[in-house]
Amino acid sequence: MSAPSTTPRAAATNSVWPRLEPLLPQVSKPIQYVGGELGAVVKDWDAATVRWALMYPDAYEVGLPNQGVQILYEVLNELPDTLAERTYAVWPDLENLMRTHGVPQFTVDAHRPVRDFDVFGISFSTELGYTNMLTAIDLASIPMLAADRTDADPVIVAGGHAAFNPEPIADFIDAAVLGDGEEAVLEITAIVREWKAEGSPGGRDELLLRLARTESVYVPRFYDVDYLPDGRIQRVVPNRADVPFRVHKRTTMDLDAWPYPKKPLVPLAETVHERYAVEIFRGCTRGCRFCQAGMITRPVRERSITTVGQMVREGLEFSGFSEVGLLSLSSADHSEIGDMCSGLAEQYAGTNVSLSLPSTRVDAFNIDLAQELSRNGRRTGLTFAPEGGSERIRKVINKMVSKEDLIRTVVTAYSNGWRQVKLYFMCGLPTETDEDVLEIADMAHEVIKAGRAATGSKDIRCTVSIGGFVPKPHTPFQWAAMERPEVIDHRLKILKQAINSDRSLGRAIGYRYHDGEPSLIEGLLSRGDRRVGSVIRKVWENGGRFDGWSEHFSYQRWVQAAAETLPAFGVDLDWYTTRQRDELEVLPWDHLDSGLDKDWLWQDWQDSLSEFEQDDCRWTPCFDCGVCPSMDTEIQIGPTGKKLLPLTPIKGLKTPTP
Amino acid sequence: MRRAAVPIAFSQGFTPHPKISYASAAPTGVASEAEYLEIGLQAPVEPEALRAALDAALSPGLDVLEVVIADGGSLADRIEASHWHIELPEVDTETLRAAVDAFTAADEVLVERMTKQGRRTFDARAAVMSIDVLSPTQTPSGAPAVPCAILELVVRQVTPSVRPDDVLSGLRVVADLEPPVSPRVTRLAQGTLTAQGAIVDPLDADRGGAAIVGH
Structure with a gap:
């Protein structure tokens, strides 16, 4: 044999x-x-x-x-x-x-x-x-x-x-x-x-x-x-x-005409996400100033509730996945998110299919959504992203949520059976001070206090997760100076001390963060020009691989490669990262058109420095970011008023054909 | 299971898991013609319809051969031994035979392997019930272009389990046998053991028959 x-x-x-x-x-x-x-x-x-x-x-x-x-x-x-x-x-x-x-x-x-x-x-x-x-x-x-x-x-x-x-x-x-x-x-x-x-x-x-x-x-x-x-x-x-x-840039209009993936890949090996993911809309005009995705994917184009329902039905049938991810840059902002979640929860009641919204805004999450997401007993993780610790810094970044909103929202989650929520913040934002970061600790303390009061239980937790800010091209922060890694690391350290300053509350708060060093390199690569290619090549020749993985990333290797290659061009690592650009500087990506008007971006950067907020053009008049006229596109949002119909349960075994 | 619309039962608790248990799954990188698993259902289904549905839902190369209704008792308890076929390309049959003789002659052959609990040392000899070198005439299709020695093994299910790679490690320990390329391993059968050392299909008890497979 x-x-x-x-x-x-x-x-x-x-x-x-x-x-x-x-x-x-x-x-x-x-x-x-x-x-x-x-x-x-x-x-x-x-x-x-x-x-x-x-x-x-x-x-x-x-x-x-x-x-x-x-x-x-x-x-x-x-x-x-x-x-x-x-x-x-x-x-x-x-x-x-x-x-x-x-x-x-x-x-x-x-x-x-x-x-x-x-x-x-x-x-x-x-x-x-x-x-x-x-x-x-x-x-x-x-x-x-x-x-x-x-x-x-x-x-x-x-x-x-x-x-x-x-x-x-x-x-x-x-x-x-x-x-x-x-x-x-x-x-x-x-x-x-x-x-x-x-x-x-x-x-x-x-x-x-x-x-x-x-x-x-x-x-x-x-x-x-x-x-x-x-x-x-x-x-x-x-x-x-x-x-x-x-x-x-290219913009695909009418997402209903592009209902992909229809036949999602189902891996034999373990992967980071095992779910049927459907994009419920593309683009975001919330206007968070750090967010490159929100800036370069405008305008908002929703996929209709009926197309989403059909994609979920066919995608689950094909794949056998038991989790559905409703993806977008801010999923709770879909004009029919409530009907979509309740319709899907109803259709899959009693089947062990769970729903998740990977990006949920604090102010768009409510009790109805909480109930629909936890209807079949399985609660997927909840993450909220206030991004900035203080009201002041949230104005700088245009993330308009108040501390009261956040506490109310998190309490809603705790009251609906969640025992754990994750709060995401950034460190190293433009104009940030130690005090802005320390307010994250107050916020986390108040979340736990309010959660304990609302549930009468000590068995609730939150995780504070901190990412390093990286200024990105085509955003109002494309001119901003990055903070030095030592300053970031210091702020992360004092924040940890502040969280643990109250032992009872601190015990209920998990703390995750990334060091400042990888962010600085990401900053070099995201705002670099052609001369940075020599650094990338040198790092690779010296063994650089999988730089997104902390166990493989070597800051020293990048610093050394930059020091070896950039002086020949009269620049260095700091020049690319911690240097603020002025209005008239030609940026390496100026010849690449994301639709955003550079003058508007500059104005938004100035507004940021004066802590002036910008509304969302889905609900307020156009503020002339430039995308729609230059790209010949328009906002495509509902509501369509349609509802998802109950599914007819299928009896008996199926013999799937690939 | 979901693609085939199998009415699978779930465990109780905060995160319900489907009731599927694998008995003595073959290690990664090893082929097998005899894997068994047990599933719990919420409702009765016709075994042959289930077999056809699951077979169609699985990737090419993963074939569901038979489904029987469990007659009570745990499947894991019926896995007492496993029959392995190991091809060792570029290994000379006589060299392998000498190594196997040295292995058989030893009372104990200690080998090391990384397990979930860390590096462990254990005996690879005692669990081996039979270890035979197939003579070249028994090789598949005539004379191969490159020499390829073939080993057939029957190993008792023990804890920690002794796997084919552990026996190969044992051959290295006793006779410095170092295959130049990766061996190709296939599990041919697993199941309960008779007094004579034959492996009985673990599903026989459910069928009410008594066919002897393997040896």
Whole structure:
């Protein structure tokens, strides 16, 4: 009797599986490299004209649940002549074995070498994935610098929020796409298809030129950056005819027309989220000044309650997930969130399906929502984000919630059976003082006191979680100076002491925080220019991998690489991070158009410094941020007045077809 | 379970869990032709319909072969031994035979493995009921291109469990046997033991039959 091969299916053409399989017993969590998930698609290589490799540049367990990649994967694979496969960052144990045994970066779907694909799309939620991108390019045997690539190499396209300033990785990518991906990938596919059908005229250069001419794909090599003697940018200008001065973001309107994911990936390995996630709206105009996502995804576009209901029904049926995540930047703000939650809770009553709202605003959470979310007895975690400890700093960041709101909301949660809530704050915000941060302790103390009074129980807890503020491009804080890590760490220390100053209350409060150092590096990468590419490369050469993981991140490695490479350009780490920019400075991303008017952003920055608040344009008149007229978009919100109908229960077993 | 609409029962408590228990699951990276699990249901279902529904819901390569209604008693109690087939590519049959002879001759072979409780040292010898090197003529399809020694093992279920990799560690301890490439391991059977040392399908008790599998 012979042992059957563990290959999940017959090996595809150009598969590296026969060489990869013997390495897997030697690495941790080998199942993450095997593929074969429910929802995975393997198409015939030769029957496809345009072939995409899609990467989320982090470990499989983080990358697999990523909505962006799942949506694009499905949209592309629905095209008959197009094939899309996924690849993730491999852990150093497998990386080392792959180098020893000559196994290239591969896709998990059919284990094909990434270099064989036409387009290699990488989605960056965070800049901390840059070193993992370099690992993947290198393992794929693709030349590290875009300038050295040939027609035999894929076109490397960056997307995701970090692509709104791709300048630090401009030397390594061939192109970047700003904004929503659904239609962008179709347009890129059409251009590649046509160019190939014509016999690939003009090679790689011509293809990139055609992409650049769309005015929504940024091709860094077609732009020159000139610098002033003091290190600031003088100007960024096209070096080719026909290439636009500014590249515009994409906005997908009418989310009901794009109901993805329809067939969500269900991993065999453990991942960070195991749920059917449906985006209930995109964009946010609450106007929190630190929030890049809220600024670059405007305007608000809701998915209707009926489409959400249909997606949940079909998504659960397909996947078998028992948790539904209603995603958005601030889910309780959907115009029909109440009906949506009660309708879904009713439909799935008694079935062990639980609902979660990952981002819930303090002022939008109420008792009805609390009851619907806990209806079938399972309460998912509740996180509220006041972001700033004092009323003053909340005005600076435009997070308009009062301490009273927060306490009332948290008490509502405690009274409805939650024993634990998480409160999220930031440290290092512009104009922040020690006192602003210390007020977080008062707030947490009062939350516990009020919770104990309301429930008559000592068995309630809250966790205070602190993240470091990182100023981001295309936000009013894009000009702001970062605070030094020593100052941040000091504030975190005195806050801990303040929380524990009352032993009885302090015992009920958990405290989680990140040191200031990783934030400073994130700040370097998010507001960097092309010169920062040399730092990223040096860090990677010195072993930098998985920088989003505290156990892999090395601050010293980044500081040292910056000290070795930046002085040649007359700048340094502080110049990029703790320096405040003035109004007239050319920012590295000024030629990339998020729709926001730079004058409006500057005014909002000034308003922030004078602690002046900005309303939400969904409920008050337009305040001229510039997005809708320049992008030809509009706010799309309900209410539609529709309700979710009860589901007809299905009797008996089902024989699912994949 | 959910995709197949199985009326699975849930544990009571704050976070109810579906009632599924695996008996002696094969370790990661090991193939198996004999895995067993027990599920608790809220309502009766027809076993063959359940088999077909679960088989369709699982990934390719995970096949549900049979479903029987439990006749009481725990499945875990019926797993007394496991039968393993181990292919050792690039290992010479005679070398393996010598190592196995040394292993068999020993009263105790101490090996180390990382467990959830940390690094543990335990005996890999006593639990091994039989360890046979297959002669080259018994290899699957004629003469392989590269030599590949084959080992068949029957190991009693003990605590801590002795797994095929522990026996291979044992061969290293007694005879410095160091396979140049990763061995390919397949579980062929597991179940209750007869007095003669044969493995009986653990579901036999539920079927009321008495077929002997394996040896």
